[in-house]
Amino acid sequence: MIDFWLAAGLLLLVALSFLLIPLVRGRRAQSEEDRTALNVALYQERLAELQAQQAEGVLSPAQLDSGRAEAARELLADTEGAAPERVSRLGKPLPLLVAVLVPVLGLGLYLHFGASDKVELSREFAQPPGSLAQMTNRLERAVKAQPDSAESIYFLARTYMAQDRPADAASMFERAVGLAGRQPELLGQWAQSLYFASNKTWTPQVQALSDEALKLDPKEVTSLGLKGINAFEGQRYQEAVDYWKRLLAVLPPNDPSRSALEGGIARASDKLVQNGGTVEDTPPVAAQGARLKVHVTLSDALRGKVEPGDTVFIFARAVSGPPAPLAVKRVTVADLPVDVELTDADAMMPQLKLSNFPEVQLVARVSRAGQPTAGEWIGRSQPLPSNVTARQALTIDSPDQ
Known part of the structure; x- marks a missing residue:
């Protein structure tokens, strides 16, 4: 921020110069006017002396005329080059008052309407965080600077969950739902945070949120996993198996949580058998994969404004859903044009x-700071089905606002 304040101070000095320089010049002009008035007074005094000497008979009329001419020449020589008298209606106090008020008022307006906090945040986000606590601090300040950013609030909520702060996460998820709408994914994660915040107590609010999420999307993974846990803790092992099998069916094949989920299904099945029951083979919900092919180019108008090493994020996000990207690929400007494939x-x-x-909507963003949420240039597609098979063309051609 030091260079920012130095630049602001330099601009302030330039602004003050427009006020103070005319004032200094006015003082010089006033000194000149005072000197001219003194010379005129001396001239008039000399004329009075000459007339008195002529009246006393000391000077002849010719000598009087010669003395008058000499005094006039001296007056002309003393006042030659003097600027004409200027009349100021503002006076001296007003420019000085304005010179004091300009920086004070400018600073006050900037602190109230300016974005110094956002400038500082953008500088910090340009550097990778040294710890999870540092990232949390940055996100908290970002949320404070942009309280209407559902994306920042969502990522802060996820960070709180990673720090085992479910109560704080629940508060953030609630705000995200208020901004982004009652999307099933947000409702599921809100329910999960409330569940852990209440020491794994299944409250009516958790029940209502998870039910609403699964009603909107029967494949909402957080609610499926959460309901499976609740059923297992309540010794409803067949219900737990059913929920976890539904969840297993929609997870990607390489998802790291699959092994833990399969272990949970096995334990629930063993408990069911030990209690004299039999495991019913509930057919899982078939997983529907998505695969978007995208051809990304950079407009000719921007080629001179980017660097080859600038990061390019290519991602898809839900048209009606949480603000977080659904699938992301990362390349550089040097790779453009490029063909990528976004999948589950x-x-x-x-x-x-x-x-x-x-x-979904396809987005390609150029970010010199390497941040997927903010950059310099962007390209967006129109909303399109997530199961479209034709290759989509995406051009980066607009300022990122």
């Missing part, structure tokens, strides 16, 4: 996959 395997989180959303 590119999901940032298991519960947010292309196949879970009927309609």
